Amino acid sequence: MSQLELWSRRRFVKASTLAVPVIAGLAGAAGFAAPLAGSAAADLQNRIAGTVVVKDDENYEVWRQSMIWQRAKADRRPDMIVQAERIEDVQEAVRFAATAGMKVTTRCGGHSMAACFLRDRGMLIDISRLDGIAVDKAAKLAVVGPGVFCRGLAERLAQDDLAFPGAHCGTVPISGFLLGGGVGMNTNAWSQGMSVFAVKAVDIVMADGRLLRASESENADLFWAVRGGGPGLFGVVVRFHLQCFDAPKVIWGATYTFAFAELDAVTRLMDKLVPQLDKDVEVLYSVAALPGVAEDAPVDQRQRIYLDVNAFAASEAEGRRKLALLQRDPLIARALDKVEDRAGSFDRYYSDNEAAFPQAYWMGDNIWTDRPMEAIAVLKRHIPDCPAPRGTPVVLYMGTNSMPDAACSRIGRFYVAYYLEWDEPAQEAPSRAYCLKVFKELKAVAKGSYINEMDQEGRPEDIRDCYSPKAWARLEQLRRQWDPQGQFHGFYGQS
């Protein structure tokens, strides 16, 4: 080994600005400031490695907006934003908030389309920088920081021939995704319908700043709340302990494009045939506008149905076998276009999927339902009137698992979501009004909604329908027990 290599082995990282004379006088430079001595911010800032930003700070507005991943920026203003650098920062911040009489919310990826973490008062703790993945291959366990993205987790686990039911979009961090339940990949086979049931334990900072482990054997009631409590959780999860699974050797898939007129037929296939497939075959369809077709063109000309089938298989042969039943259905022969024999990987899955997810201005809503035909009948009536330039319904078969007793207590055979995307600010209000109208109507065929993609701003009164009445009551009771002072904000619209 050369001397040069030896030297560079010992990597030195400087944590902070040096107190050398040369920097004196720069405290006033743009962007850099020691917080006002004696101010609340300074008290906290002195104790943490992260960054404290308060409303009076020059750059507060950019910080506030940076907390929201999408481009539509909800207009709510917390008093203080704390970007944590380490777990201890979270503990300090929560303790500080308690003393200062501030309520707390948590933000990780900021993907919540309602930006439900953003409230008009109190402290927002950003934990997105808490990352890191440690894998115990033999035990098939991974300890993962909340800020890790699902794509990164999939790639890292693949190095050890393992996998986890992450979100369908690679840029979603595991944090909010899992806590709200997680409509993840291959959950029908891997995790009893929802990804959160593959969480073995979490490390969570409580209202008094303590760091606790919650699992089935430790603080079991807290663990009950963690598994699905989502934006109503009374603590900050700083580490996830995940159960991993043997990685599929191939994600064997096909995509079929149908005319809009086949909507009933495709839905019927989902309802009747898809449940007969193996549990590790994931089937969903979306309805999306063809690019380049005028927005006012008749719906038959503009909209297409994309049926996507993926088998998480041990071999190509197994993948072929798993898809065969579906491929023999007469409907498949009527596809306008098709991609078959797709030998996919998580990398390919995430790459192919990326474009389908809205990156700009968007909102949406969803229901759980056992009655897809009726749900689609409602949607079909409304789709032609959609005021957003891009409106995309998605229907995903979830399976018929009985879920463990946890806050995550609502699911249906089908997940029906509708995403609306717009380009101009003027399109926002009509899009929101339209979505609200459609989903108030869909409630008649719904078994509640999935909290993570629910229109919390539009219909906050229905948030409780994301939980069974029993689970909702227990969540309330556990909140009083674990957070008696009401240190954490409750669900959106509640505090």
Added chain:
Amino acid sequence: MKMPSPKVGLLAALLLFSGVAGAKALTPEKPADDPASVVHQLYEAFEHGDMAALERLIAKDASWTYYGPASQLPFGGTRHGPAGVADFFAKVAETLDNPVATQLEYVVTGDTVAVPGTEESTVRATGIRYKADLVHVFKVRNGKIVSFEEFIDSGKVLLAFQGDKSVDVSAGGDAMATATPGSRRLVDKSVGKAIFTTCAGCHGNDAKGLNYMYAPNLTGQHSDYLARQLTNFRDGKRGKMDDAHGFPMVGRATAIPGADGVKAVVAYVAGLPKLAAAPVASRAVPASIVDIVPTCATCHGAAGEGNFDMQAPALNRLDRTYIAQQLVNFRTGKRGYHADDPQGALMAASVPESLGSDAIAALAKHYGRD
């Protein structure tokens, strides 16, 4: 490297204050020889593996002491001169993995500089990761370090060598290692850091790239290049849908608030500690690409260090996978396709269709970081 404009240069220099590179930007041409600056240069040399600087900074008869039982801690005890210091680091390299050190502040008294901090390492033999508080005390005379003492909680280090799990900080694994808060410090609340929030998930908190997100290292890269690429992603000049790992950048770059936002986030990255460049100059050029390398060097420099005037990025800061992918992208029309991206178009024109995967792999290996 020439700065794109005096204004950006100034901003970058100010922003640099949160990182190692900060003092570098303010260091005059001839390195200052006051004790704090000398110590600072030494830490920089550590980071970059810069042997020449070490030879320059450490006095021939310097003493180098690590307080701890030399019989059990291979790097314990006192050593002398640059050779002794090299031996110290050899022992460190043989026994410790992933060492990370932080320095909290410099306390300067006459010719003495005390640097409180922490060190965190995994003992290779036991797998135990310790984190110990320490103070480095340097004495500097005539611009050279004449003595170094490391007062470290070596009891903890010893326990880690003895396999005592009570000192293990790796509960969440090495990857969970986090920074230590500083005491008297300015806090970066800049627009750039705020915006970087949306970059960190893929490029890492320190912008050094995350291979599992297919996201390259951004540190040490030319700022004008970073700004141009962000703008390209925003303006549809890069990140076509079939550019699998480039496409996600379109949404993120577009989420940056305006051209000023682009400047701010690039300036923030410019101020972060830099990942060491690949030692391209010391690598032999494989025969298979001996004819191609001179073409690359015309724009990217002999060591792949990039060239501001040619608007060519530093290749030696990028990882091999990324370089290979970009070469494929240029060759297959996924990058450099837009009439309004002359730099990209030039690069696309320079990658012949005949450039095969073996040559691409060899080029990536030659210029890229491991």
